[in-house]
Amino acid sequence: MQNTKDMLQQWAASAKSRIPTGRGMFAQHISLWKELAANDFLQRKTPLSGNGLPQEFRCDIKDLDTHRVSVCNGFVAGQAGRNLLFPDKDAALGNAPCVCRLQDLSPAERERLQAFFQAEEAEPESGKIRLTADFAKPGRGADTLQFVRLNRELAPETLVVYLPAGCHLDKPLQIVNLCLGNEPLFLQPHYLMLLEKGASLSLVHCTDSHPQADILANALTEIHLQAEARLEYIQMQNVGDRCKIFHHIQANLQAGAHLNLHRMTLNGGITQNNTEINLLEPKAHAEVFGLYLQDREQKTDNQVKINHVAPQTYSRELFKGVMDDSAQAYFKGHVFVSPQAQQTEAYQSCRNLLVSPKAQAYAKPYLEIYADDVQCNHGVTVGQLDEDALFYMRCRGISAESARRLLMRAYADEILKEIGVEELRLWLTSLVKKRFSGQLQACQDCILSCTGGEC
């Protein structure tokens, strides 16, 4: 078996030839290949264990009652072999909901679970001339496939979230993902989520680091929703400016399944949120919301691919960003409607607010439609704070700075109000409020400051 170091060297070597070379507005500015090819990449450590990790963290979310599971540097916290929802029970894919390490399941169960996530088809070889018939297939980016493979090869542990048919968890599940360390790290957090027929779950997944952490992460969440299953998934990131987090979420939805995905980027040096949703059966329904609040030199890249491959499927994307200082934001949305996917509805929208003269936003909406009976639209905007509104507010005695913050918060609210669980919505609203008033630092309001350990 190859050791990790050799594998990393191979990845680093092959990365050099894969760095996107395009130029201009829509070139791929943010790419994991760049990071893998960087001179200091091989000096990054890949943690061998989650040692030193407390068994459980206390997370300070007021009024928020959740089931909580922690993951640290890609390792799952909690007793080996156990169902982390009910620590007195063993990990098993039975009649009860289960959150556990993949490694703690029996080989037969592992196989059963992984079968949901292995139906992969390689993209046609690049260089080959593609025919219309090739385009009319819901392909996935060749890069994405590579990064999925990288994660699966290197992820030390996998967190499994399993809900049996018809199961509804009594309260939201919270996954706290920590990036800790005094030296540069390369991490591969990996999550597998299976909701069986009719199951439903609210999930909040926060990634935190301490402010000085130097982390490169290639995170992967794989989701399978069986018929009529419902998942509300709030993925929130609040890490230090030296962290570069690439997080790919891919989801397969069967008939009538609902996915509400929120991608909240509150803080981070480089953030790439990659989302791929496959609407495989009729009436599958996906809504993807994104909010990115960036300042200083932060960069964020949201890429969303939605494949409508069955009739009567629905998707809606709404991404909004507020960019301050010299921050940069990129958005690339791609809705694919296959010839079979009649009566599809697909809506795609990305809006950006630039609040400083040096901030930049690039947005590229894209629809690729091969069916003729569909309702689709797309739109992107890049704008500034409304000067008339600022003057109006100042005329009532509100300071210019408060007026700006009020307008920015109102802008973000359109995304926040889509969060179904009220406590989560209020909590995120308060985080966003703090973010705008400069009170939110990575590490604050979450676990690290409470453990008093590394921080």
Added chain:
Amino acid sequence: MLLEIKDLHASINGKPILKGVNLHVNRGEIHAIMGPNGNGKSTLASVIAGKEMFKVDGGQINYKGKNLFDLNVEERACEGIFLGFQYPVEIPGVSITSFMRAAVNQQRKYKGLDPMDTFAFMKYMEEKQALVGMTDKLANRSVNEGFSGGEKKKNEIFQMAMLQPELAILDETDSGLDIDALRIVAGGVNKLANKDNAVVVITHYQRLLDYIVPDFVHVLADGKIVKTGTKELAKELEVKGYDWLKDHITDK
């Protein structure tokens, strides 16, 4: 004296608009400024409020004995100047309640007072809503978003009631109002006017002055106040039109 404007000159993009305005306003008075379109009425209101797009080229404004030009927009508001907008701005996503809460509390802070607690604020707001007949439903909507013309102007008077200014300048508050809305808006202003504050209404028409009875009527034409009189002047203007005044001035 509450407000004293001396020989005020102001321009926009190099184009002179105000060419030597003089105006004195005392507490307890209601003034009406009338005049044809495009002669500087709204510019005068904007300059007093502090809108940066207008350049002050000369003259002085003293307000409560202070040089008004030393204060920025929000400080002027906190010192008690209120501008009722001709075209109130829509602010999507900010409810009237949170807007007013921010305004009331920032003005209190400026005066060294503690912020109002939620309960007291809601009660206070309810009281002022009643004054212009604003429903809770409207109060919970985003500021002016999708409001009718009448609702927007009611909202301006409601804000005036909330902030209790010492000097209220109402810029064409009557434009776009039907007669019922006009009564409500004017009724609100009359209830708020008292011996300690002053109101300056800017209007085209005599109509508003049937409801808000001014102590003084000024005519602003070609960047100057060309005539000052009592409410009778407004009536005369209504009959004879501004052209009469133009001739009148030329004669002089």
